[in-house]
Amino acid sequence: MIDKYNRKIDYLRISVTDRCNLRCSYCMPSAGVQFRTMEEILTYEEIILVCRAAALSGIRKIKITGGEPLVRKGIAQLIGKIAKIPGITEVTMTTNGIYLKELLPELLKNHLSAVNISLDTLDPVLYKNITGVDALTKVFQSIQACVAAGLKTKVNAVLSESLFEEKNVISESSWEISAKKQAKERLLNNCLDLLELSRNSSVDVRFIEMMPIGLGRAYTMTSGDDVLRRIRKEYPGIRADYREHGNGPAVYYTIPGFKGSLGFISAMHGKFCDQCNRIRMTSTGQIKPCLCYSDSYDLRAVLRNPDLDETFKLIKMKEIIIKSALAKPREHCFEHPEEISEMKKMAMIGG
Secondary structure, rough: OOOOOOOOOOOOEEEEOOOOOOOOOOOOOOOOOOOOOOOOOHHHHHHHHHHHHHHHHHHHEEEEOOOOOHHOOOOOHHHHHOOOOOOOOOOEEEEEOOHHHHHHHEEEOOOOOOEEEEEOOOOOOHHHHHHOOOOOOHHHHHHHHHHHHHHEEEEEEOOOHHOOOOOOOOOOOOOHHHHHHHHHHHHHHHHHHHHHHHHOOOEEEEEEEEOOOOOHHHHHOOOOOHHHHHHHHOOOOOOEOOOOOOOOOOOEEEEOOOOOOEEEOOOOOOOOOOHEEEEEEOOOOOEEEOOOOOOOEOOOHOOOOOOHHHHHHHHHHHHHOOOOOOOOOOOOOOOHHHHHOOOOHHHHHHO
């Protein structure tokens, strides 16, 4: 599909659940979580039908997301069925990695092409503070298992110095300003620690600027440029990496002596909307052209229309998918928070 701005739209991110086994403070905290009922969420049979319509529309790459997709039973078999759809060239997944090692053999048997593992720190205390769970060892073991199996693996870390601030800082005092500087310094050192994952294995470590979506609005965003400057000081031999690493908008670098690469997804300071190739589907079957805006297109109503047979459902969904791609805006407006119309939490939209 080619949209109004001559972008090729061939990538669909599908959320299969809004549930997660973590309670990350910037995404799904322990208080105030309201999940969709299972009746609202698309069945696997419905998701497969959507993917068939997507393939007919020109979609070639599918990313399975959540919530946490591995909390939904039978996810490996779903991936296998999507991978067999004519026109689909790869099926990848994003996960927090806790159940990944356990399920990896089944995922590989069902032709999972690559995996993105969300991991903001290698500090076990900080990991538990951010996620609410003491599970860093399991995530690290999953990364090792993916590398050993030869699966293309990326580690994604969100950039926000707020995650590194001391608690109970309440006033704009000189002490608070100093504390914020210390928090940023801790973040930058944390990034250097994470980068070590790519030294001896072919793991791409990617740093993602916090976007002002949902709970992310309350967090101080750190720019990828700040992190890159720190890394350049430590590794002056760093250079641009122009090899293809996947479907997304990351800008990559290589460091001499490192087997993996370094990537930055800088939605705020490196606006990449002119290269955007994706649309998203929520777990309830709503197609979203852009994260920034509330506009969505309903596939679930078509899927559950008893008056339509499978052929007509495919035709109608193909029309809706193409319509959603043509509705993609030229660019997001994250730099102007007052213009953002999407108010849902990220877990309700899909990662």
